[in-house]
Amino acid sequence: MIAAPANLSDQDGASPSVADSALVDAVRPSPNYGKRRGSHAGVRPSLVVLHYTGMPAGRGLSAAERAIRWLTDPRSEVSSHYVVDEDGGIVQLVPEGQRAWHAGLGAWRGEPDINSASIGIEIVNPGHFWNMSAAPDLKSGEAVEVHPGYQPFPDVQIAAVARLVADIVARNGMAPESVLAHSDIAPARKSDPGEKFPWARLADQGLGLWIEPAPIEGDAGLQPGTEGQPISALQSMLALFGFDLAVTGVYDAATEAVVTAFQRHWRPEKVDGRADRSTTATLVRLLRAAEDARRRLAS
Numbered sequence: 001m002i003a004a005p006a007n008l009s010d011q012d013g014a015s016p017s018v019a020d021s022a023l024v025d026a027v028r029p030s031p032n033y034g035k036r037r038g039s040h041a042g043v044r045p046s047l048v049v050l051h052y053t054g055m056p057a058g059r060g061l062s063a064a065e066r067a068i069r070w071l072t073d074p075r076s077e078v079s080s081h082y083v084v085d086e087d088g089g090i091v092q093l094v095p096e097g098q099r100a101w102h103a104g105l106g107a108w109r110g111e112p113d114i115n116s117a118s119i120g121i122e123i124v125n126p127g128h129f130w131n132m133s134a135a136p137d138l139k140s141g142e143a144v145e146v147h148p149g150y151q152p153f154p155d156v157q158i159a160a161v162a163r164l165v166a167d168i169v170a171r172n173g174m175a176p177e178s179v180l181a182h183s184d185i186a187p188a189r190k191s192d193p194g195e196k197f198p199w200a201r202l203a204d205q206g207l208g209l210w211i212e213p214a215p216i217e218g219d220a221g222l223q224p225g226t227e228g229q230p231i232s233a234l235q236s237m238l239a240l241f242g243f244d245l246a247v248t249g250v251y252d253a254a255t256e257a258v259v260t261a262f263q264r265h266w267r268p269e270k271v272d273g274r275a276d277r278s279t280t281a282t283l284v285r286l287l288r289a290a291e292d293a294r295r296r297l298a299s
């Protein structure tokens, strides 16, 4: 099912077996997609969402092959536009003009239909955790595997992700800042691609919104369970930045999940869900950087 890469597909009439990018090594069509909906119908996507596959190698299959089989299985009802293997190989599953089912429930900057607004890239990595006894391809009576743990992303894989994201951003006329983690749009449910993903490497190529995190000072920071004006201020800043978070004045579970997601992406040295000074200072600087980026785009 390997098709020659081509650069030509039109947003709506794309054939599922034709690559959108010349960087694609193989096309493995997935049936798990639909049309982009509502205001996104016929409109080019404006976001890139990065994931990890969260599935280790096993049962005689490489981690990539195992993930691709799952993402192309109609029973899974999940997919992505692209999969990037540990060796940098790029496989396309769904045409960019179509709505792949990668993001699920979540929101960013008030956009509730992330699948319609985005292109999804699955990066092969075993992830933080996978309930091996609930593996969808585990046969009854088969021994349950041991999860190898969250692994660093190989350089060659990150280089391929950066090339692919740059190509997607350029062809779709996206703002280069529009690259998000799955955990950004669904903080309570998702932790991918996780704190080992080197966002700074993408930023070196002008991709994604990134600043050097403010140094960790060792203060305890705002804590889950506390309430008051500083919590409201923190929640307001996180919501203004883009997270789907209600301003309640209470450091509730949703706030802890959003702070954790923020740290995984923008302050990865310490991911603990506590808003210490380094976390809030990094957030304040990012709000400024996002505002500057918006102004550049508008001018």
Ligand SMILES: [Zn+2]
Pocket (backbone or CB within 6 Å): 050, 051, 052, 102, 182, 190, 192
């Ligand atoms: Zn994901």
